[in-house]
Amino acid sequence: MLPVNSSIKAGAIAAAICAFGLLAGMALAHETLTTTVLFDREIVRILSKHCVMCHDQGGPSFPLDTYEQTFLQRRKIRAEIIARHMPPWAAVPGYGQFANDNSLTLQETQFIVSWVEGLGPRNSGTVFTNVAGADAARPNEIRAHADAGHWLLGMPDLARQLPANTIEPRAPDQVKRVVVDLGLTSERRVRAVEFMPGDRRVVHAAFFTVEETGEWIGSWTPWYGVMTLPKGVAYRLPAGAHVVAEINYRGAQERAVDRGTLGLFFAGSSSSNTASDLVLDAKGAVPAGAQSQRFHAEQRLAEDTYAAALRPELLPGANSVEVSARRPDGGTQVLLFAKDVPADWPSPYILREPVVILKGSILAVTAYYSNSAKTSKPGGFRVTMTKYSNAGFDRK
Ligand code: HEC
Structure with missing residues (x-):
């Protein structure tokens, strides 16, 4: 033919x-x-x-x-x-x-x-197929609504604007670090932390730590901007404390100047339980061609410990990370199992209810990496857990 x-x-x-x-x-x-x-x-x-x-x-x-x-x-x-x-x-x-x-x-x-x-019906009236003038608003039109631009936890006791970051058009993913002096003249206790970014087009995530103690106190992602500790628990901020903000950016179409505001909510004196960090980390190389290179770290807990939040920091190439506790009775409790962690959306995992890990348990973190490249590359993790002990409750 x-x-x-x-x-x-x-x-x-x-x-x-x-x-x-x-x-x-x-x-x-x-x-x-x-x-x-x-x-x-x-x-x-x-x-x-x-x-x-x-x-x-x-x-x-x-x-x-x-x-x-x-x-x-x-x-x-x-x-x-x-x-x-x-x-x-x-x-x-x-x-x-x-x-x-x-x-x-x-x-x-x-x-x-x-x-x-089912052809995407608008309402029970008709199948809507005329999509001309997609941006024209209609009377009584029903739209999805974003809840942004105000404090979700009410007015903070202390609000501090961060130094500005300028993000160039279409800039690749990057982390910028800025420090703000809280201006505290005496030690304070903090029960909640909220953040409002200056320009949501470019901010993917933000993490806050206290410069003096290294402690992680809060974070922000587009879908969750607060860290609230359980009743009776608070972070301790020393007098003169500074907060370090690590902000993950990606450039928008235009240049953006981002200047976020950090809000702190102070706790009363009855909050006798202090939140602190437990950090597990591991480091090493992922050989060229590796399919599932394992990284592991563990620690035995000397007292009953309540876990409130987890922050895994991973490198590109991580396939999964698991945080679990092996109890003295042999049982295993998985606190977090995350797979295909998107590198451009770092997120904390804030436990809905604090999880109690019994004294004598072994807290373990395991991560797997792969590497399709021809040369070896770095792998590993750093997992920060916000925890407290119940000693404070027993005294009340
Ligand atoms: C945390 C922010 C975020 C949330 C939440 C989110 N998206 Fe996206 N989405 C993005 C970004 C940014 C892109 C642009 C592509 C990229 O850079 O990954 C995108 C891309 C997309 C795309 C296009 C993918 C392509 O191939 O072009 C679709 C469709 C989409 N999102 C649908 C949704 C839907 C539906 C939801 C809710 C159920 C949702 N997204 C929630 C940030 C988000």
Whole structure:
């Protein structure tokens, strides 16, 4: 057969398939809806809860507030949530419960898949297919709403603006470190820490430590901006304390000047229990071609210990990290198991309820790395656990 002929034939078949596809699509659109999930009802709630802290005008990614924006992105949305790329969250469900867990529930995932496959209806009225003028607002339009730009825990007892960082257009991922003097003339106790970034388009995460003690006291990610200790527990800040902020940035389309504000909430004198850090770390090389190079560190706990939060710091190439406690009775308690940790969204894991680890248990961290490169590269971890003992409670 001549090549010319075959290409004509292929073209005709393609046209036929195309026409059939169009007809099938139209027929479907005029038939009954194949989903009961509606944008104005289920989808908008999911977007508000899990997506628009990043996907809106002032955030780091394209907006997903309106029906039209979401409808246009529906296939990508389905692919991203099925692959668990979006929203970024690496903890595997079933191991520990976290206050800052932003992952979709199985039902939320099913709602989105059903909505996308059912032609993405807006409300019970019609199937909306006219996406012209995607940015035009409509009267009484239902949109997803981002909750940003105000203190979530109320007015802080002390607020300090951080020095400014300038982030160039499209700058790659980078961490900037700034220090702020809290101006404390006497020791204070802090029960909660909140952060408000200056420009949410460029801030991916922020971590705060006390310069004088090295202690980790709080963090911020687009989906969770506070650290609150359980009642009766507080961080200790010495007089003259400075806070070091490590801020993870990625450049936006335009130059951004970010100047965030740190808010501290003081504890009363009844908070006799002091939170402090327990750090486990391991370092080493990941040989070229390694598939699962193991790094491990452990420590026996000399007293009953309450874990409130975990901050794993990993290097590129980490496949997984597990934090667990081996109890004296032989049982194992997994505090965190995270896989495919996204390097561009560092996150703490704030336990929903503090977890008690019995005296004599061995706290262990294990991480696995792979390295597809031809040369060896560094691997390892540093895991910081915010913990306290219950000694303070017993005295009351
Ligand atoms: C922590 C911030 C954040 C959250 C939360 C988040 N996203 Fe994203 N998303 C991004 C960024 C930033 C990008 C741009 C791509 C990149 O750099 O990873 C993106 C990209 C995407 C893409 C496009 C991927 C592509 O191939 O172009 C889709 C679709 C998406 N997000 C959907 C969602 C949905 C749906 C949710 C909520 C269920 C969500 N995202 C939650 C930050 C976020």
